[in-house]
Amino acid sequence: MSNELENIPIRQELEVLQSGQKRTNPLANVFDGLVKFCRSRSMFMLHYCTGCGAIELPPAMTSRFDMERLGIQPMVTPRQADILLITGYVSIKTLKRIILTYEQMGSPKYVIGICSCTVNGGMYWQSYATAKVLRDYLPVDVYIAGCMPRPEAVISGLRELMEDISSGRAESWKKYYQHYDYYLGNQQKLFGEDWQTPTDIIAEARHYDLMTEHTLGEHTALLEKHQKPLEALEMRLSVKDKQKV
């Protein structure tokens, strides 16, 4: 299976495109630039409304500030989204769901942390229930600080992300594969040793060819030790005896 995946020809193209290297063919460079430009102008945003900062999103999304004119639209599922918008304090329970969601998104993916709470705990710094520094647990592309940031600030943060994408700087999603051991370690520290998600990040890292010496380590070894194989959920049907005709 993994061999088959490795033979998919598009991989190499992607690699060059995403590594930010220039290609020898000038036409290809133009093409890369075009792809990046297009990618930055059409983004689907999964807004995970974790905290109070979410209240600034409706005006930012709708007619008042209208982020759709920048090509940013809300999306309802992680699989079809490019941006994960985390709006405010993240309780430890929520953080688990955020990580599940993040891992399900297709690459390239971008994370925006809105609100001071995602930066350093904000006014909940003393709370036992919230995680403090979001970027310990998953890579964050843009932080928008404020309690809460106004829609103008949200929009300017999104514009910054667009800028980063079109110039090839928004590469944090690769970091998750390249430094998976670090992120997993922080997650395990909070959720316990037997923390596991349904997504096989290590296999994905292999597939994207993003394995580095930091991908595997003591924490991934711990994961392997505790990992339970994923099984399909069982479904049973029962049919009552048909009435005899």
Next chain:
Amino acid sequence: MSKELNIWLDNLLSDIESVQFQRRNSRRVRVDVGSEALPALLELLQGRASYVHLSAITCVDWIEDGQFELVYHVWSYETRSLVSVHTRIPRDPGVYLSIYDLYQPAAFFERDIHEMYGLYFEGSPDMEKFILTEWNGPPPMRKDFDGEAFVNEHFHWEQYHPQWLKDLEEEGGGITVRPEDVR
């Protein structure tokens, strides 16, 4: 009718010894009662005086007195007033009677208090975890739980030392009052 009922209730409550009665205004009454007498009082309020709506049960941890204070807020649609019944029970062992048989919504409040304060209600239908399903520490609302120590043990902080601050420090300035100093 409702006026009369109020007067009747006031008279009755101020007559019973061991019940401290204060009428705050026409719609609020505070009653302090011993923990043995509380269920009986609630039964009386619910039955005759039609205090049928249990709005909330709140809990206060008086750690210095070694006591938990429970406050039962009951509302009557007929007399349009809220009675807050206060009672105190010893913090240790922290067990009290459930009033689920009188007011069914109590199950919800009692479960919540059990989770946050570790107080056990005998006869409550469900004392399982409620919101903190993934929490293994001590009940976090107890005063002896030190949230700040917990946070410092489990999290670290993002260091913020931007260029403008460095510039200020080079000129001999910098932060003069830190949040830690004023707290």
